[in-house]
Amino acid sequence: MKQSFTILAGAVVAVAMAGTVIAQSDGDKAAEAAQDAREAQMDLYAFNLGLLGDMAKGAVPYDAAAAQAAAENLAALSALDQSRLWPEGSGEMSIETRAKVDIWDDMDDFTAKADDLMKAAAAMAEVAGTGLEAVQGQMGALGGACGACHKAYRAPES
Amino acid sequence: MRILRWIVGLAVLAALAGWGLSAPRPLPDDALAGLDGDVTRGKAVFDAGGCASCHSAEGAEGAARLVLSGGRAFASPFGTFYAPNISSDPERGIGGWGAQDLANAMMRGVSPDGAHYYPAFPYTSYIRANLQDVVDLHAYLATLPADATPSLAHDVGFPFNIRRSLGVWKWLYLRDDWIVAAELTGEEARGRYLAEALGHCGECHSPRGALGGLVKARWLAGAPNPSGRGTIPNITPGALDWSVADIAAYLETGFTPDYDSAGGHMAEVVANFAQLTDADRQAVAAYLKRVAPVE
Incomplete structure (x- = not known):
């Protein structure tokens, strides 16, 4: 008797907990999944930028094929369809993220800044295999495109 | 009676000292004698000095950063400061300033009519600048677009809203070493x-x-x-x-x-x-x- 009561009570608690989780976070879960995907994309940017940037500042020797491959990765990453990455309710007011809600207040500008990155990455992919100086010459434009968006739409680290 | 006279005397002296201490101290009138401005060098001073970061409109990018219409807000424990219009507009901006006016503003924190600026304007750093750089900057600023946006009044509470008190602040903190x-x-x-x-x-x-x-x-x-x-x-x-x-x-x-x-x-x-x-x-x-x- 006592045992079945414990099981019953446990089941009630479990159901209640599951209910709360579902009730509070159906939207949050989608937002958090988008946030995870955004971070993954940023990591891939950084990974490929890292090779080009390290070459540009002389930390690793220039290698035309590797530079070309990294630049093409960047161009491909920046051209991925992002429509599901930035759902409403995935800003800093809703979930753990540094994405400012200004993104959704000015989606046209946000999209324009993403286009600027796509152009800068394409320009790097045009020349990355042709020599170290070309890579050095394009790093500033890539950095400017990243910075323009971060300046406007990323909250400070707290 | 004699003591009272002493106290009054000391108070008057202290007030006079405070008034003297808080007076604006512009550069000598002939500080820029013999210096001519160069626009190209002035652009480098402009970039290194970061003028556009504060004096362009909020969110300005690219060429818009060269329109120094002001308006950005800077919060501080003393109140909110608004960057003024320093475009070449002669009325709303500083198009009417001579190089000496710019040098007094940047290196002494003193306006053309002899008032103290708040140190949200970093004259505490610019005081270490070369006069030649300021003259070059003056030449460059004149080439930038005019904009008629009026400057906003700072939102600063008592006692910091008494500009003269900044003279004492400068006495305490303004150093050129x-x-x-x-x-x-x-x-x-x-x-x-x-x-x-x-x-x-x-x-x-x-x-x-x-x-x-x-x-x-x-x-x-x-x-x-x-x-x-x-x-x-x-x-x-x-x-x-x-x-x-x-x-x-x-x-x-x-x-x-x-x-x-x-x-x-x-x-x-x-x-x-x-x-x-x-x-x-x-x-x-x-x-x-x-x-x-x-x-």
Whole structure:
């Protein structure tokens, strides 16, 4: 008797907990999944930028094929369809993220800044295999495109 | 009776001293004698000085950063300051200023009509500038677009709204000596000039005391963000372990050694430093290595 009561009570608690989780976070879960995907994309940017940037500042020797491959990765990453990455309710007011809600207040500008990155990455992919100086010459434009968006739409680290 | 007379006498003396202490102190009238402005050099001073970061409109990018219409808000414990219009408009901007007016503003914090400016305008750094650079900057500013946006009044409470009191503040805090006073190489000294004078790095990266004066013992050792969120990092060798090449690359592209990128106001600073030469960015990096390490 006592045992079945414990099981019953446990089941009630479990159901209640599951209910709360579902009730509070159906939207949050989608937002958090988008946030995870955004971070993954940023990591891939950084990974490929890292090779080009390290070459540009002389930390690793220039290698035309590797530079070309990294630049093409960047161009491909920046051209991925992002429509599901930035759902409403995935800003800093809703979930753990540094994405400012200004993104959704000015989606046209946000999209324009993403286009600027796509152009800068394409320009790097045009020349990355042709020599170290070309890579050095394009790093500033890539950095400017990243910075323009971060300046406007990323909250400070707290 | 005699004591009372003494007390009154001392009070009058103190008031006179305070009035004298708080008086604006412009440069000598002939400070710029023999100096001619050069527009090309002036642009480099403009970029190194970061004028556009504060005096362009909020969110301005590209060519719009050269329209110095003002209006950006700067929060502080003393109130909110609004960057004024310093475009070449003769009425709303500073198109009517001579080079001497600009030098008094930047290097003494004194307006053409003899009032003190608030040190949200970093004359506390610009005081270390070369007069030639200010004259060159004056020539360059005249080539930028005019804009008729009126400047906003600062939102500052008592007693800080009494401009004359800033004279006492200046007496306490306005100094023209270098912070890093060690023997430096030519490159490091150039970096010091860019960082301590024009670039005014210390204004954000150093902490401030109760009255808003910079704490020089913790030069560039980081500070709370005056906007209220996050912190401005410690960039002394005690905390920043980036190489000279890393720092120079960051100032050009905004990329950290981990390939995160600068955001916030630092993205503005990078936009300015990207316009400078490689040699100047290297110089700032070399200087940072000579700053006293603070953990």
